[in-house]
Amino acid sequence: MRAAVYQSAGVVEVVEVPDASISDPKDALVRVVRSCICGSDLWAYRGIIDRAAGSRLGHEFIGVVEAVGSEVTTVKPGDFVVAPFQWSDNTCPACLDGIQTRCEHGGTFGAPGTDGGQGEAVRVPEADGTLVVVPGGLESTDPHLLPGLLALSDVAATGLHGAVLAGVTEGSTVAVVGDGAVGLLAVLGAVKILKAERVILMSRHDDRAALGRSYGATDVVAERGEEGIARVRDLTDGLGVRHVVEAVGTPESWEMSLGMARVGGTVGAVGVPHTSPQLGIFTPFRQHLTLRFGIAPVRHYLPDLVPRVMDGSYDPGAVFDLTLPLAEAADGYLAMSERRSIKTALAG
Amino acid sequence: MRAAVYQSAGVVEVVEVPDASISDPKDALVRVVRSCICGSDLWAYRGIIDRAAGSRLGHEFIGVVEAVGSEVTTVKPGDFVVAPFQWSDNTCPACLDGIQTRCEHGGTFGAPGTDGGQGEAVRVPEADGTLVVVPGGLESTDPHLLPGLLALSDVAATGLHGAVLAGVTEGSTVAVVGDGAVGLLAVLGAVKILKAERVILMSRHDDRAALGRSYGATDVVAERGEEGIARVRDLTDGLGVRHVVEAVGTPESWEMSLGMARVGGTVGAVGVPHTSPQLGIFTPFRQHLTLRFGIAPVRHYLPDLVPRVMDGSYDPGAVFDLTLPLAEAADGYLAMSERRSIKTALAG
Numbered sequence: 001m002r003a004a005v006y007q008s009a010g011v012v013e014v015v016e017v018p019d020a021s022i023s024d025p026k027d028a029l030v031r032v033v034r035s036c037i038c039g040s041d042l043w044a045y046r047g048i049i050d051r052a053a054g055s056r057l058g059h060e061f062i063g064v065v066e067a068v069g070s071e072v073t074t075v076k077p078g079d080f081v082v083a084p085f086q087w088s089d090n091t092c093p094a095c096l097d098g099i100q101t102r103c104e105h106g107g108t109f110g111a112p113g114t115d116g117g118q119g120e121a122v123r124v125p126e127a128d129g130t131l132v133v134v135p136g137g138l139e140s141t142d143p144h145l146l147p148g149l150l151a152l153s154d155v156a157a158t159g160l161h162g163a164v165l166a167g168v169t170e171g172s173t174v175a176v177v178g179d180g181a182v183g184l185l186a187v188l189g190a191v192k193i194l195k196a197e198r199v200i201l202m203s204r205h206d207d208r209a210a211l212g213r214s215y216g217a218t219d220v221v222a223e224r225g226e227e228g229i230a231r232v233r234d235l236t237d238g239l240g241v242r243h244v245v246e247a248v249g250t251p252e253s254w255e256m257s258l259g260m261a262r263v264g265g266t267v268g269a270v271g272v273p274h275t276s277p278q279l280g281i282f283t284p285f286r287q288h289l290t291l292r293f294g295i296a297p298v299r300h301y302l303p304d305l306v307p308r309v310m311d312g313s314y315d316p317g318a319v320f321d322l323t324l325p326l327a328e329a330a331d332g333y334l335a336m337s338e339r340r341s342i343k344t345a346l347a348g
Numbered sequence: 349m350r351a352a353v354y355q356s357a358g359v360v361e362v363v364e365v366p367d368a369s370i371s372d373p374k375d376a377l378v379r380v381v382r383s384c385i386c387g388s389d390l391w392a393y394r395g396i397i398d399r400a401a402g403s404r405l406g407h408e409f410i411g412v413v414e415a416v417g418s419e420v421t422t423v424k425p426g427d428f429v430v431a432p433f434q435w436s437d438n439t440c441p442a443c444l445d446g447i448q449t450r451c452e453h454g455g456t457f458g459a460p461g462t463d464g465g466q467g468e469a470v471r472v473p474e475a476d477g478t479l480v481v482v483p484g485g486l487e488s489t490d491p492h493l494l495p496g497l498l499a500l501s502d503v504a505a506t507g508l509h510g511a512v513l514a515g516v517t518e519g520s521t522v523a524v525v526g527d528g529a530v531g532l533l534a535v536l537g538a539v540k541i542l543k544a545e546r547v548i549l550m551s552r553h554d555d556r557a558a559l560g561r562s563y564g565a566t567d568v569v570a571e572r573g574e575e576g577i578a579r580v581r582d583l584t585d586g587l588g589v590r591h592v593v594e595a596v597g598t599p600e601s602w603e604m605s606l607g608m609a610r611v612g613g614t615v616g617a618v619g620v621p622h623t624s625p626q627l628g629i630f631t632p633f634r635q636h637l638t639l640r641f642g643i644a645p646v647r648h649y650l651p652d653l654v655p656r657v658m659d660g661s662y663d664p665g666a667v668f669d670l671t672l673p674l675a676e677a678a679d680g681y682l683a684m685s686e687r688r689s690i691k692t693a694l695a696g
Contacts, residue, residue, distance in 0.1 A: 093587060094611045099636050102611045239441060254629075263442045263450045264642075272633065278626035281602075281641065285621065288447050288642035293632040294612075 003119025147317025165268025351467025495665025513616025
């Protein structure tokens with residue numbers, strides 16, 4: 001089969017790789033319908049972190065089950081499924097706490113020795129604890145819903161998780177730091193799922209700001225740093241916001257997030273740090289902040305989110321502004337790296 | 349009047365200072381009955397931080413109101429009162445959120461230009477929003493209850509706040525890092541007020557461990573660092589604890605606190621950092637932790653805690669293992685600095 005592999009910084013190629021196959025009785029073999037490129041895939045592409053030459057890429061995909069191992073009971077061949085970006089048994093202590101991204105039998109697609117999502121098929125370990133079936137199957141699913149379902153595999157659930165960690169509830173005022181797909185989908189999750197009343201999106205890209213507004217952002221702040229903090233305070237009677245979603249993960253975005261939080265406020269952090277940011281604890285102390293961290297347990301959210309996408313009440317798919325055939329994955333990486341695309345989907 | 353002043357590292361003297369007096373219509377003048385020495389007072393005493401020569405000391409006291417300004421309505425001369433270590437108006441947005449330690453008209457006793465608690469009398473700004481009256485007055489209060497009431501002015505409420513921040517509720521398992529007065533009173537607060545079931549106290553001093561056990565600690569761990577973390581994990585099926593109270597504030601104690609927290613756990617941080625610790629955010633991310641910070645809003649807790657001390661159901665006073673006359677304050681500093689005393693009270 002064919003799959004995207006990382007060759008070196010800036011070089012992604014779609015090449016022939018060994019066919020995905022079942023190797024454990026808990027596995028499922030899934031034929032990929034759509035996959036996509038993640039902001040985190042760009043870290044190696046841009047040379048920020050190391051990645052082994054020849055390693056497989058991609059951890060977000062939806063597809064159709066082709067075969068299952070002998071112990072799999074909840075999915076069967078022909079099922080249309082959403083895969084979270086990590087697999088999980090859904091039965092260990094962390095999973096039972098709703099933190100499937102710390103499953104003791106879990107792992108991430110695309111890690112060494114596993115199939116990546118950006119390929120024709122994927123071996124899915126712990127299939128029962130990982131895959132969530134889309135009712136009705138692929139044939140009866142409106143193709144316009146595919147981007148929304150694909151977004152559930154990571155960014156939509158991650159954005160929502162950020163808003164959940166930030167403590168957003170009905171009527172909340174929330175600020176979202178980061179206008180990538182995760183930040184934009186934090187806006188959508190805060191508004192559509194958690195019923196926030198006011199959402200301030202930090203964005204200085206017109207296209208992203210416009211999408212953010214369409215997702216329900218009530219205010220957009222283009223300024224950064226101290227100026228951005230001052231603008232948010234101006235918008236909130238000088239007090240700052242009770243809920244901040246940190247969806248970037250850099251020292252600069254952290255400084256903004258901490259600076260705009262109201263005394264007693266909460267920062268929900270889903271911007272995975274790819275460097276090693278250190279956080280001074282004086283500001284959190286002085287401001288009585290709550291900081292909540294975590295890589296989104298997508299599997300925890302899927303049973304709720306899949307029906308919302310299917311009934312049209314929640315549409316995270318608009319973050320995909322470019323869709324390419326798998327064979328053209330390299331163009332997708334370049335488009336995202338050059339910020340010509342918010343998020344690129346790969347079809348077929 | 350006489351009051352303790354800081355002269356230089358290691359040198360505290362009780363000297364003649366200007367009489368405390370009312371200078372604002374919202375003030376009360378309080379004659380000090382008991383005050384005490386705080387762990388944070390030792391930072392300058394030990395030369396860790398700078399403090400102005402001649403500056404007043406102490407922020408914890410109980411006393412009797414001697415006079416009030418024209419706008420004061422809730423306390424009157426003769427009332428026996430507990431003072432939180434910071435004054436507050438109790439009406440600003442932060443106060444209304446229960447965070448009186450960020451009151452917009454607040455301040456700390458003993459700061460430049462204010463009276464310290466370690467003296468004969470104190471001018472209390474914002475008296476209505478600050479002082480809490482002990483029902484019945486000083487004459488009818490059992491002298492055995494005075495240490496407990498004095499503890500409420502800081503350490504008892506601070507320990508409880510740590511447990512509250514850590515999310516402790518009925519049946520919780522909690523670890524307390526720090527066996528100073530605050531850590532010990534976090535044990536008591538977790539057990540007596542919040543109904544924790546299991547409390548692991550990190551302590552390697554026999555006297556403190558014994559007091560911790562008397563306060564309800566079910567386990568004492570003397571090891572530190574990686575060994576301490578391993579011991580706590582051994583005690584919790586390898587999973588770590590859901591609730592950690594960080595009552596020290598050093599890089600070492602933070603590392604232990606983060607290391608012993610269960611995936612998805614919460615660290616309540618009341619150990620005020622006197623250096624500038626930086627926190628790596630990888631561990632909180634990886635472990636899906638919630639970190640909650642803040643200098644305890646003692647005033648928020650006092651209306652609940654004063655009656656508990658008065659009816660004998662809650663006795664935080666045992667942390668005072670040494671009581672000296674005010675004139676011997678210097679001996680108290682030395683005893684605490686040399687760890688011969690957990691906490692020293694100054695009488696009269």
